[in-house]
Amino acid sequence: QKEVEQDPGPLSVPEGAIVSLNCTYSNSAFQYFMWYRQYSRKGPELLMYTYSSGNKEDGRFTAQVDKSSKYISLFIRDSQPSDSATYLCATYTGNQFYFGTGTSLTVIP
Amino acid sequence: SQTIHQWPATLVQPVGSPLSLECTVEGTSNPNLYWYRQAAGRGLQLLFYSVGIGQISSEVPQNLSASRPQDRQFILSSKKLLLSDSGFYLCAWSSIGVTNEKLFFGSGTQLSVL
Numbered sequence: 001q002k003e004v005e006q007d008p009g010p011l012s013v014p015e016g017a018i019v020s021l022n023c024t025y026s027n028s029a030f031q032y033f034m035w036y037r038q039y040s041r042k043g044p045e046l047l048m049y050t051y052s053s054g055n056k057e058d059g060r061f062t063a064q065v066d067k068s069s070k071y072i073s074l075f076i077r078d079s080q081p082s083d084s085a086t087y088l089c090a091t092y093t094g095n096q097f098y099f100g101t102g103t104s105l106t107v108i109p
Numbered sequence: 110s111q112t113i114h115q116w117p118a119t120l121v122q123p124v125g126s127p128l129s130l131e132c133t134v135e136g137t138s139n140p141n142l143y144w145y146r147q148a149a150g151r152g153l154q155l156l157f158y159s160v161g162i163g164q165i166s167s168e169v170p171q172n173l174s175a176s177r178p179q180d181r182q183f184i185l186s187s188k189k190l191l192l193s194d195s196g197f198y199l200c201a202w203s204s205i206g207v208t209n210e211k212l213f214f215g216s217g218t219q220l221s222v223l
Contacts, residue, residue: 036214043115043216044153046213088152
């Protein structure tokens with residue numbers, strides 16, 4: 001079983017839609033959770049960072065962690081064409097980073 | 110603020126040729142440094158990481174090697190490239206201490222071995 005599982009998509013939504021991106025993880029010891037956004041042919045950019053359970057909001061983005069079900073989510077409100085990218089979830093423990101394979105998102109104008 | 114530089118952005122090399130990719134970090138001291146390879150649809154594969162000068166841990170023993178000659182410099186090398194070395198290579202750093210659990214990536218190098 002992989003440490004982090006992520007639906008690869010692709011996901012295509014109309015502009016203005018609410019987007020939900022999801023990952024599951026296997027190790028209950030994971031405490032730190034991240035979401036990265038990666039544009040084509042570019043390095044991943046740290047988008048959201050959360051510690052333990054709960055929600056974190058930053059503008060149109062909300063990161064949510066449910067440790068009881070080992071589920072992490074990223075919500076994008078009022079999605080824009082500029083949000084079209086690949087989103088990677090990640091977690092960290094003991095000097096090791098674990099990444100999902102990424103979900104490709106396209107926001108159609 | 111901290112920045113990471115990685116070059117070149119694109120590289121086309123013949124099979125059997127050598128490789129040298131360089132990465133430097135500015136604005137921080139004694140970072141942890143990483144080399145990843147990203148294949149389409151397969152996620153990020155950790156190749157090497159380093160916690161200090163001359164300290165290299167290899168996660169995937171292959172045709173590649175890494176070196177850290179200076180605190181904020183990380184180099185990925187190969188003596189003879191294989192077709193299977195093609196991919197998108199990413200350098201990354203994390204800071205020991207408060208933000209140790211955050212990883213910051215460079216802009217990447219698209220390597221095509223022909």
